[in-house]
Amino acid sequence: xxxxxxxxxxxxxxxGERGQIVIPKEAREQYDIKPGDSLMVLxxxxxxxxxxxxxxxxxxxxxxxxxxx
Numbered sequence: 106x107x108x109x110x111x112x113x114x115x116x117x118x119x120x121g122e123r124g125q126i127v128i129p130k131e132a133r134e135q136y137d138i139k140p141g142d143s144l145m146v147l148x149x150x151x152x153x154x155x156x157x158x159x160x161x162x163x164x165x166x167x168x169x170x171x172x173x174x
Contacts (some may be wrong), residue, residue: 128155 115132128138136157138144143158 113132113135115129115135118126118129120126132138138157144155145158145161147154147156
């Protein structure tokens with residue numbers, strides 16, 4: 106794992122026949138991803154990203170607080 110300004114490179118993974126990937130151990134440890142956790146798959150025209158649903162929910166909660174003021 107290479108850390109640079111809060112950015113990480115965990116290596117390369119291959120997509121299996123069923124579209125599955127294995128998240129590298131170092132990434133799971135860094136982001137506290139455990140078996141059974143739910144991840145959101147986000148994307149744009151440059152690629153995809155994984156985000157724990159709890160993190161996404163916190164972002165939504167913070168945005169909603171800003172709207173209700």
